[in-house]
Amino acid sequence: MTLSFRQLFLCSLVSALGLVSVLPYSNSANAAVGGCPIPALSRFQRHKVVRGETLESIAQRYNLIPTTIIGMNPALQNGAAAAVGSVLQIPPYNGIVVEVPRGETWRQVAAQYKIRADSLFEVNGCQQNPRIVFVPGVNWSPNGVVTKSPLPSDAGTPNRASLSGYPLAQVATVGLAYGWQINPATGEVFFHSGVDLLSPVGTNVLAIAPGTVAFASDQGSYGKLVIINHSGGFQSRYAQLDSIKVTVGQQVKKGDLLGTVGTSGKPTSTQPHLHFEVRSSSSLGWVAQDPKAYLKK
Numbered sequence: 338m339t340l341s342f343r344q345l346f347l348c349s350l351v352s353a354l355g356l357v358s359v360l361p362y363s364n365s366a367n368a369a370v371g372g373c374p375i376p377a378l379s380r381f382q383r384h385k386v387v388r389g390e391t392l393e394s395i396a397q398r399y400n401l402i403p404t405t406i407i408g409m410n411p412a413l414q415n416g417a418a419a420a421v422g423s424v425l426q427i428p429p430y431n432g433i434v435v436e437v438p439r440g441e442t443w444r445q446v447a448a449q450y451k452i453r454a455d456s457l458f459e460v461n462g463c464q465q466n467p468r469i470v471f472v473p474g475v476n477w478s479p480n481g482v483v484t485k486s487p488l489p490s491d492a493g494t495p496n497r498a499s500l501s502g503y504p505l506a507q508v509a510t511v512g513l514a515y516g517w518q519i520n521p522a523t524g525e526v527f528f529h530s531g532v533d534l535l536s537p538v539g540t541n542v543l544a545i546a547p548g549t550v551a552f553a554s555d556q557g558s559y560g561k562l563v564i565i566n567h568s569g570g571f572q573s574r575y576a577q578l579d580s581i582k583v584t585v586g587q588q589v590k591k592g593d594l595l596g597t598v599g600t601s602g603k604p605t606s607t608q609p610h611l612h613f614e615v616r617s618s619s620s621l622g623w624v625a626q627d628p629k630a631y632l633k634k
Contacts, residue, residue, distance in 0.1 A: 376462030377471035380429040381409075386419045395419065395427075405431045408477025430460075432473040443470050450475050455516075456624060458528050465525065499569035502545030502591050503634040504613050505598075509534035512606035515627045520605055530625035531574065531614035532632075533606040540598040542575050542611055543591075545631070550587045559612070560602020563595045572623050576612040577604050 384395060392413065396403045407413045409426045419425060435450075437443055443461070447454040450472050461470045512533040513521075520527055544565060551572070552564035561578035579599025583589060598611050615631045616623035 374459065374462070376464070377429050377432070377460045377473070378434070378469065379462070382427040382429075384425045384427050386421055386423050386425065388421050390419065390421075392419050395425065399427050401428070401431055402476065404477050408433055428471065430471075430473045431476065432471055433475050433477055434469065435472050436469050437467060443467055446470060446472065453624075455528050455530070459530070459625070463528065465527075500546050500567055500571045500573070500615065500631050501633040502543075503632055504543055504545050504573075504575060504595075504611060505534060505536055506541060506543065508634050509536050509611075511535070512608055512610045515625075515629065518605075521607060522605065529605070531576070531612050532628045533604075533610040533612055535606070535608050535610045536598045538579055538598055538600065538609045540611075542578060542595045542598060544589045544593045544595055545573055546571075546591050548573070548589060550583045550585055550589060553581050553583050553585050553587075555601070558603040560604070561596065561599060562602075565589060565595075570618040572616040572618070574612075574614040574616065576614070577602050577610065 382399075384399075386395070392403045392406060396406055399406075405428060406425060409428055412423070413419060413425075435446055437446055443457060443464075443466075444454050447457040452472065452474060457470065457472065460473050461467055512535045513529055515529055515532050518527060518529045519525070542563075546565075546567050548565040548567040550563065551566045552562060554562065556562040556576075559574070559576040561576075561581050563575045563578065563581055563583060565573050565575075567573065575595055577599055578596040578601060581596040582594050583596070589595070598609060600609055604610065604612065613628055613632075615626045615628045617626055618624075
């Protein structure tokens, strides 16, 4: 796989002009359900090189490999050292910046670089039709060939045996499943990072496994949200609640009351429901998993 001239040109612009003027980001209505993170292209940092620093030490500081920094800073691509006083563009993860070819979609870019489509979607802020994307886990190379680095999310799903339960007292009908779906309100295709379990407003919402409450408050499109961190690198999320019955830092057991079903935030399903997610820790943050494998009554 070869790097196109356009991709090299993009990296040159990133370094020379800065991301704000080169890589615009427009909010997408499709980010409503997923509560997507800030896009990677908006999370670049600038690092001013000081005396005694090397490319290797700078990369280590940001948990990157040196070739990632080289790829984002064309001045380093001829083998030159990072000069004292120079300013380097630092991405949030190892990866490359790619322009989506005309006539293609970001899904085709994901397939080309063999990474999960939903990971690329979330890393780039859940944009519907981005023209420029950050491709994580791909290494820049001076000979124009890129290689893929293994990511924890590529290594397989964490052990499911450590997380199993059901967030409601009774098994509920699925209003909207995990994965690529059509938004019933807008007709647009989007990635649904959880599952909507239909249930009346006021129904008790229960912890599916023991853990620690990491978040318990309002959170944008999620509405009233409770997040529990579990052992084994797992996290469960309970969103669109009507009320919250726990506090941050609280230890909960399987079956403990977390809150009640509501319609807060920006629900996608038209009927009252619990928006439930399971995520696993990776180098890209908390990556969504299909909850179906963990829902056991």
